[in-house]
Amino acid sequence: MGKVILKALDLKKEIDGKEILQHVSFQIEEHASIAIRGSNGSGKSTLLKLLAGIYDPTSGKLVRNAKRIGYVPEHFPENLRFKLKEYLTLVATFQGMTKKDIEAELSEYIGLFEIESFTNTPLKKCSKGTKQKVGILQALLIKPDILLLDEPLTGLDTSSQQNLMAMLEKLKTKMTIIFTTHEDLLVENIADQIFYVKDGRVLVQTENKSSQRVIKVRFPNKNVLLGLEFNELHMEEDIAIITISRDKSDDLLRKLLNNNCSVLDVRERI
Amino acid sequence: MQGFIKYQFKSYIRSFKIIPPAATFLIWIVVLYHYSGVEILSSYAVSSIVLYIVTTWIAMNLFSIEEEAEKNMLFVQVGKVNYLLGKWMISFLIALALTLFSIFYPLLLGSFKEAVQPIHLGLSIFIHLLFAIFGILVGSFSSITSFIPKRYTWLSAVLIIAITLSYEGIVEKLSFLKWLLLIFPPVVNVINFFEPDDLNYFGKEFWIFSSLLSYTQLSPFLH
Numbered sequence: 001m002g003k004v005i006l007k008a009l010d011l012k013k014e015i016d017g018k019e020i021l022q023h024v025s026f027q028i029e030e031h032a033s034i035a036i037r038g039s040n041g042s043g044k045s046t047l048l049k050l051l052a053g054i055y056d057p058t059s060g061k062l063v064r065n066a067k068r069i070g071y072v073p074e075h076f077p078e079n080l081r082f083k084l085k086e087y088l089t090l091v092a093t094f095q096g097m098t099k100k101d102i103e104a105e106l107s108e109y110i111g112l113f114e115i116e117s118f119t120n121t122p123l124k125k126c127s128k129g130t131k132q133k134v135g136i137l138q139a140l141l142i143k144p145d146i147l148l149l150d151e152p153l154t155g156l157d158t159s160s161q162q163n164l165m166a167m168l169e170k171l172k173t174k175m176t177i178i179f180t181t182h183e184d185l186l187v188e189n190i191a192d193q194i195f196y197v198k199d200g201r202v203l204v205q206t207e208n209k210s211s212q213r214v215i216k217v218r219f220p221n222k223n224v225l226l227g228l229e230f231n232e233l234h235m236e237e238d239i240a241i242i243t244i245s246r247d248k249s250d251d252l253l254r255k256l257l258n259n260n261c262s263v264l265d266v267r268e269r270i
Numbered sequence: 271m272q273g274f275i276k277y278q279f280k281s282y283i284r285s286f287k288i289i290p291p292a293a294t295f296l297i298w299i300v301v302l303y304h305y306s307g308v309e310i311l312s313s314y315a316v317s318s319i320v321l322y323i324v325t326t327w328i329a330m331n332l333f334s335i336e337e338e339a340e341k342n343m344l345f346v347q348v349g350k351v352n353y354l355l356g357k358w359m360i361s362f363l364i365a366l367a368l369t370l371f372s373i374f375y376p377l378l379l380g381s382f383k384e385a386v387q388p389i390h391l392g393l394s395i396f397i398h399l400l401f402a403i404f405g406i407l408v409g410s411f412s413s414i415t416s417f418i419p420k421r422y423t424w425l426s427a428v429l430i431i432a433i434t435l436s437y438e439g440i441v442e443k444l445s446f447l448k449w450l451l452l453i454f455p456p457v458v459n460v461i462n463f464f465e466p467d468d469l470n471y472f473g474k475e476f477w478i479f480s481s482l483l484s485y486t487q488l489s490p491f492l493h
Binding site: 053 | 336340342
């Protein structure tokens with residue numbers, strides 16, 4: 001068992017007299033990757049803000065064994081009065097980084113996020129996606145022990161989403177990552193554990209890997225699907241969405257391809 | 271902290287929100303010293319009252335320049351305590367610049383009826399900086415206390431300023447409020463020493479009062 005980096009003991013959070021979270025207890029180990037899931041308004045962001053130290057718990061205890069925490073809000077502020085590079089440089093100075101280190105770090109991250117052409121652009125004039133990248137960058141720049149991300153894929157184009165996921169996968173080994181999300185793909189690729197927030201309570205699921213896969217195929221005629229083994233089947237014109245257990249999915253895919261079906265998508269069922 | 275102060279200062283200047291309070295103060299000083307031959311201490315007392323109001327305005331501006339997401343990021347980046355200290359420091363630095371203007375402008379113009387002695391300068395710096403701290407405290411209190419709804423923050427600041435400036439009148443009419451009103455900055459009590467424009471009024475009582483006041487104002491920064 002690794003070092004516990006975050007420990008919550010019977011946390012409760014009320015906002016304007018309304019109970020948002022109650023009886024929340026868990027512990028998170030160093031270098032764990034946690035997805036916080038739940039429906040809109042369930043308290044996911046509140047939980048993340050509690051972990052970040054933005055909110056203080058109404059009662060209960062939260063122990064943070066981390067020197068630095070990076071926080072990425074769901075929506076990057078719209079009215080920052082700085083140019084992109086100027087903002088990141090200023091944020092880096094908060095942590096006492098030297099000018100030389102800041103330059104080196106910045107040029108690496110700016111290249112990685114492909115925002116070189118916007119370094120001297122006022123943040124107000126940057127696109128939503130660029131702002132979102134800056135939001136992630138400001139958190140990474142300080143080399144956090146814990147990285148907290150609120151809906152990190154919001155506002156990013158597909159290529160930036162892929163880049164971010166690849167980066168988070170790399171970062172997994174270096175820091176603890178906790179994020180809220182509705183995206184199955186992010187959970188599947190990054191998370192080791194899932195925290196479900198429902199009715200103000202947090203349910204911890206330690207095993208993330210799903211036991212089922214969803215396969216989307218285009219079929220030449222319905223007959224090719226007859227005699228195949230699966231758990232669920234939905235058809236719409238010439239498209240079939242098949243749910244099957246993970247261990248039998250490869251076999252089914254092989255049969256579908258042999259029967260001239262086109263595989264359009266395969267994903268884990270979360 | 272230096273980086274955060276730089277960040278705050280740039281953000282505040284670029285928001286142009288500094289213009290109304292700073293312009294109000296500068297115009298007031300220019301008008302105050304339009305006539306020459308004015309009294310030293312009572313003039314400085316008037317400019318420090320204006321500084322008190324303007325610093326409250328500036329502190330409230332500073333606490334409201336960020337939207338929620340920016341504030342959340344700053345809380346995490348610098349910590350809540352440093353965030354508050356940073357706001358206070360930048361308010362104080364701006365108030366210091368305004369103080370220097372209000373002290374040296376009449377000296378350059380030769381507006382006073384008599385020669386200014388070092389004790390006058392010392393007392394004027396003291397009262398301006400003390401009232402700047404009062405202003406910062408009133409502005410911060412109105413902006414960050416959770417029990418004042420956001421839409422009433424300006425109203426509460428105006429109310430506190432009105433109470434502190436009319437303290438004597440309120441106590442005269444409603445003497446039972448005397449002790450309750452002690453929680454507000456003792457603006458009038460300090461002004462009363464300056465109004466007669468006579469250095470003889472600054473006896474033992476003033477220095478004991480000032481020492482106690484300075485300690486209570488500065489203690490949050492020292493601990």
